[in-house]
Amino acid sequence: MAQWLIKNGHLIDPANGLDDVLDIRIANGKVAAVGKSLSAEASDEVIDASGLVVSPGFIDIHCHLREPGQEAKEDLLTGTASAAAGGFTTILTMANTRPVIDQAIIVAGMKHKIQTDAVVRVEITGAVTKGLEGKELSEIGDMAQAGARAFSDDGYYVNDGRLMRAALEYASMFNLPVISHSEDCCLVADGVMHEGCVSAKLGLKGRPAEAENIAVSREIMLAEMTGGHVHIAHVSSKGAVDLIREAKAKGIKVTAEVTPHHLCLVDKTIESFDSAFKVNPPLRTNEHIVALIEGLKDGTLDAIATDHAPHAYEEKDCEFNEAPCGFAGFETAFSVLHSCLVQTGQWNLQALIHKMTAGPAAAFDWKDRGHLSVGGLADLVLIDPKKEWIVDPHAMLTRGKSCPFTGMEMVGQVVRTMVDGKWVYQDGKIIRN
Amino acid sequence: MRGQHILGLEHMSVADIERVLNTADEMKKVTKQDIKKLSTLRGKAIVNVFFENSTRTRSSFELAGKYLGADVINIAASTSSVAKGESLRDTLLTVQAMGVDAIVMRHSAEGAAQYATRYVKAVVINAGDGAHEHPTQGLLDLLTIRQHHGSIAGKKVAIVGDILHSRVARSNIWGLLKMGAEVHLGGPKTLIPKEMLDMGVTIHHRVEDAIADADVVNVLRIQLERQKKGLFPTPREYARIFGINDERLKLAKENVLVMHPGPMNRGLEISPDVAYGRFSAIEEQVNNGVAVRMAVLSLTLADGVQA
Numbered sequence A: 001m002a003q004w005l006i007k008n009g010h011l012i013d014p015a016n017g018l019d020d021v022l023d024i025r026i027a028n029g030k031v032a033a034v035g036k037s038l039s040a041e042a043s044d045e046v047i048d049a050s051g052l053v054v055s056p057g058f059i060d061i062h063c064h065l066r067e068p069g070q071e072a073k074e075d076l077l078t079g080t081a082s083a084a085a086g087g088f089t090t091i092l093t094m095a096n097t098r099p100v101i102d103q104a105i106i107v108a109g110m111k112h113k114i115q116t117d118a119v120v121r122v123e124i125t126g127a128v129t130k131g132l133e134g135k136e137l138s139e140i141g142d143m144a145q146a147g148a149r150a151f152s153d154d155g156y157y158v159n160d161g162r163l164m165r166a167a168l169e170y171a172s173m174f175n176l177p178v179i180s181h182s183e184d185c186c187l188v189a190d191g192v193m194h195e196g197c198v199s200a201k202l203g204l205k206g207r208p209a210e211a212e213n214i215a216v217s218r219e220i221m222l223a224e225m226t227g228g229h230v231h232i233a234h235v236s237s238k239g240a241v242d243l244i245r246e247a248k249a250k251g252i253k254v255t256a257e258v259t260p261h262h263l264c265l266v267d268k269t270i271e272s273f274d275s276a277f278k279v280n281p282p283l284r285t286n287e288h289i290v291a292l293i294e295g296l297k298d299g300t301l302d303a304i305a306t307d308h309a310p311h312a313y314e315e316k317d318c319e320f321n322e323a324p325c326g327f328a329g330f331e332t333a334f335s336v337l338h339s340c341l342v343q344t345g346q347w348n349l350q351a352l353i354h355k356m357t358a359g360p361a362a363a364f365d366w367k368d369r370g371h372l373s374v375g376g377l378a379d380l381v382l383i384d385p386k387k388e389w390i391v392d393p394h395a396m397l398t399r400g401k402s403c404p405f406t407g408m409e410m411v412g413q414v415v416r417t418m419v420d421g422k423w424v425y426q427d428g429k430i431i432r433n
Numbered sequence B: 001m002r003g004q005h006i007l008g009l010e011h012m013s014v015a016d017i018e019r020v021l022n023t024a025d026e027m028k029k030v031t032k033q034d035i036k037k038l039s040t041l042r043g044k045a046i047v048n049v050f051f052e053n054s055t056r057t058r059s060s061f062e063l064a065g066k067y068l069g070a071d072v073i074n075i076a077a078s079t080s081s082v083a084k085g086e087s088l089r090d091t092l093l094t095v096q097a098m099g100v101d102a103i104v105m106r107h108s109a110e111g112a113a114q115y116a117t118r119y120v121k122a123v124v125i126n127a128g129d130g131a132h133e134h135p136t137q138g139l140l141d142l143l144t145i146r147q148h149h150g151s152i153a154g155k156k157v158a159i160v161g162d163i164l165h166s167r168v169a170r171s172n173i174w175g176l177l178k179m180g181a182e183v184h185l186g187g188p189k190t191l192i193p194k195e196m197l198d199m200g201v202t203i204h205h206r207v208e209d210a211i212a213d214a215d216v217v218n219v220l221r222i223q224l225e226r227q228k229k230g231l232f233p234t235p236r237e238y239a240r241i242f243g244i245n246d247e248r249l250k251l252a253k254e255n256v257l258v259m260h261p262g263p264m265n266r267g268l269e270i271s272p273d274v275a276y277g278r279f280s281a282i283e284e285q286v287n288n289g290v291a292v293r294m295a296v297l298s299l300t301l302a303d304g305v306q307a
């Protein structure tokens, strides 16, 4: 196995409190040493990382790989290639596949396919209810034993409070989180965008932020009642941030994530009726963005997750009302946040990396991930923080070619990704080992 | 305005609105003539693609095109073709392949006309896209007000009813505000988004306040399925609290103009005495509809050149 000595990089490892020009040696798939001016061993291949940032591999706790069943949109090969290109070394895929991942045998089948097809670590979410139908609990324990790492009906809110209570109680026996897609279905009705001035003007049906707030508030109460761990997916509203902050202060076991698009895009973009901006929950307004950034800064929001949700371009190319929600997110995530928040001085690079590494790892208690401790897994990325590029979905590795950031100028990009001590992505190309 | 798409009044300039209204005044004379045929659009092909039924708007566009000498065909692209798997894009590509000069389009999806401009090289005229805009209706309402009151600036216009779901309301709001009118919305809270304040209107939930001293009362159609969705309790209650009747109309100015885009629910949003009363411009609106559509077609397809 190759040994690597990555020299002179700006190493940012928030879990270990490191933020300095340091060398790092990788041997036997593990971090062998971190320090100033490490001398090269005979078998080391030396990489000069001057001017680059060295970070633990990013962890995405919310994505959709579309396999099994919708491979035309994405599969494990293209999905994990796209993840690697975005700097993600661990991703958690959601259960809304066809069939739905709601039984141990499907979890096992996925794990098997992951071994052959995936270039990054893929963890699996099982469904909370059979078929995501919100009616009967799926075999949570069986799936946990088969290796599922979380449970979620993502895409839908578990409308039945009694079922959600049972899911939290049940999953807590296996120390696993239940991820909530929090939106009150009745209040959302057939809305297609954020309810506000823009929806009023366009005549498009609105989804009020209150639908999210109400749903989040139920989840918090159920987490308190059951002692279970609820994780709120893609927080997009100011009200939800406030509720989660309060709940955390009370010691309730709630964690939360926010996406790059909810941090960087507003509903006004929909004035063009471009379905690339259609996502669930919807893009909101600047007032909400300010609250989300505040929530990241004060720790209310634990992690940044992409909600990578690729669709074939053809499918998104239709009337706004008819278009499916979501878009590919792996390959733009870091660059978008770096360009929109770090370059503009609203946030710093260390904190951004924290929310993409140690933050998600801590939220789900994945102790072996999200850091570059000596003896730990060699999952890392090299980032060129000055690299300028323009988003072109056709140049991306994902099959999801609809992207709301198309044409935007970016500063900063992941240039190399290592998983388990092996380079899997370098200079625009995937390396399959 | 030649080659310009007509997608909505939000982005139409005051100068263009005036150009349309002035041309429509001329066209209206043509519609009153014995021989109505002009040759302005001779050799031009216009296709009406209506994904939603509307005899009124469709025939108004059809007549307008024919009076101008164009060849007009209608495609009734009902939702059943969508059910057959034919997408809006497929229909547009078919229309595009036929090489028409203008496509007049009605669709239930907001933004559908704008979407059409991606695929169609022809001039796209929005004949209503969901709850978004219905620009020619907005223009014909402006024309009707201008003809009746001499000007639009400074007038108080009340728009009453289901504003939330109304493309007519939105086109009216943009057009009226641009032309300097004061716009007052009236109706139940459930049917007027409060965020519309941002557009520059005043909102009233006592319909009496909306129509007090109004120069124009534009009554919108109430769709009965809104009641089933819980947006108001019963048609009876709506008529009693929000309906425009003779009694209420006395609150408006003496020479008030009553408009309705049709089709009406008589006895619900408007009482028969008002609908057929001496203040009603409802028939005039239909006539102006043809004139405005002639103006829009001739300006976008032929610089408004006269015969």
Ligand SMILES: [Zn+2]
Pocket (backbone or CB within 6 Å): A154, A155, A156, A181, A233, A234, A280, A281
């Ligand atoms: Zn979701």
